[in-house]
């Protein structure tokens with residue numbers, strides 16, 4: 001092997017050390033073996049095939065499901081001086097012919113190709129005339145019918161193994177759940193491959209769940225914590241996407257809407273601005289995000305409940321790919337839960353499917369209501385045990401007070417029972433609080449033994465209690481889908497006084513003003529740069545913006561924020577010192593070294 005993996009890592013990619021399992025994976029593939037790599041978003045998967053591509057003779061063929069992504073990946077590699085290119089339907093016949101020629105001549109290190117192109121007889125024949133270093137199958141979960149990214153062509157990728165049994169294959173995915181993992185191994189004939197399974201923890205993401213008050217204030221607070229940075233705001237409906245984007249724009253935020261109802265051109269334009277410019281906030285339905293590789297998304301805010309824990313993990317995972325401090329915020333309202341419940345019950349899905357969906361929703365509600373460490377709860381859902389409370393989530397940073405809620409729960413459950421297990425939380429709370437309204441009288445509920453036994457809590461506190469009872473499975477939403485509540489299977493022991501129940505009051509709380517102050521103080525996501533360094537950082541970012549625009553590539557392809565921050569902090573005086581900065585490899589040093597030093601000297 002002419003170059004060792006580590007020296008390539010430093011010289012070409014500008015990184016000082018491997019992360020996690022990267023080195024083992026690189027050695028494994030470079031030695032010609034197969035691998036299945038499960039690593040969370042931002043874990044550094046690309047390097048696991050990009051480095052072996054440089055270590056092995058021939059061209060690495062990278063199967064990638066999204067044409068839009070290929071361009072950015074190829075741009076980024078070219079910035080590093082790597083001979084990368086792609087073949088897809090956006091190219092002219094001449095461009096494609098040139099790529100084919102270069103492939104045959106052995107002039108390409110990495111070739112990105114969409115699966116449908118790869119599988120054409122013409123392309124397979126072309127591969128026969130070329131030297132192949134390895135096959136990388138990116139986003140390998142596309143082979144699974146159960147995920148939402150299913151791509152039928154992925155099923156045919158076994159042809160690679162059959163036709164070129166000696167060429168190593170590496171399949172990669174950030175999908176965490178076990179059934180999908182098994183399916184990938186099976187469908188891609190990778191049962192005998194070595195499986196590299198990393199922790200799915202994303203330590204740099206701070207998780208927070210807040211009871212939402214319906215207004216814009218909470219969202220604006222999230223955005224203000226990351227002013228000038230990119231973020232994603234998820235909303236459940238197209239309409240809400242539109243109104244939220246508009247409201248944010250009125251508050252001076254560079255917000256753009258994205259949903260499937262916009263025409264393709266508008267969508268592409270908005271996505272492009274999000275990827276290329278600094279500081280765009282994308283307000284979107286979940287139609288947005290698959291394959292968004294932007295490394296410097298600083299926050300993901302859910303203004304409505306996501307569909308499931310899987311969805312939540314995947315969507316929040318789009319924050320902080322670059323490993324820098326980031327935030328995942330979720331605004332939680334019981335109305336959302338009821339809506340999702342109705343959607344499940346009213347769908348035409350078979351009963352078995354509905355049961356699965358219900359379980360998933362329960363898990364999500366449980367997560368929202370939990371007073372335990374969010375990271376521990378989240379990872380536990382995916383079967384991973386996180387050893388201790390993380391210290392980087394809302395529950396760790398400002399623990400919620402809990403009380404013995406057994407008596408309160410019994411009152412609520414009895415009242416649901418006495419009113420006939422068909423009313424929603426609002427009415428039951430009216431009865432508990434001894435409200436005098438017409439509906440209570442109409443049903444004769446003022447005569448019940450539970451009438452007025454809950455005056456000690458206000459309606460808001462009761463709502464929280466009901467959310468928690470639902471999350472704990474003590475109450476369930478009625479099957480007719482109108483939000484009527486009935487006793488859950490596990491309510492018996494509580495009603496009979498056989499077990500105790502811990503509740504938090506008014507939770508998940510809206511942060512108090514003082515706490516918000518604290519949280520904002522805590523959420524200074526980076527060590528503040530000192531005055532001078534901050535000025536240098538701003539100047540470097542401005543330079544990066546100009547440079548990126550003139551080359552028509554995303555800003556992060558030139559340098560990541562983390563790299564610019566390090567440069568701003570250390571203010572290297574010469575090329576030699578600049579070379580020691582993380583993220584400055586040989587090609588970028590040669591290309592941008594002088595310009596960077598010039599920006600710095602203009603600031604000194």
Ligand code: ADP
Nearest residue numbers: 015017018019041042043044045046047295321
């Ligand atoms: P994934 O595909 O797993 O989401 P990427 O391959 O895009 O992750 O890598 C995420 C980020 O981490 C990229 O910005 C990449 O430059 C950076 N990175 C990867 N490996 C290393 C490393 N060994 N040292 C420092 N940064 C790294």
Ligand code: ZN
Nearest residue numbers: 373390393396
């Ligand atoms: Zn925690």
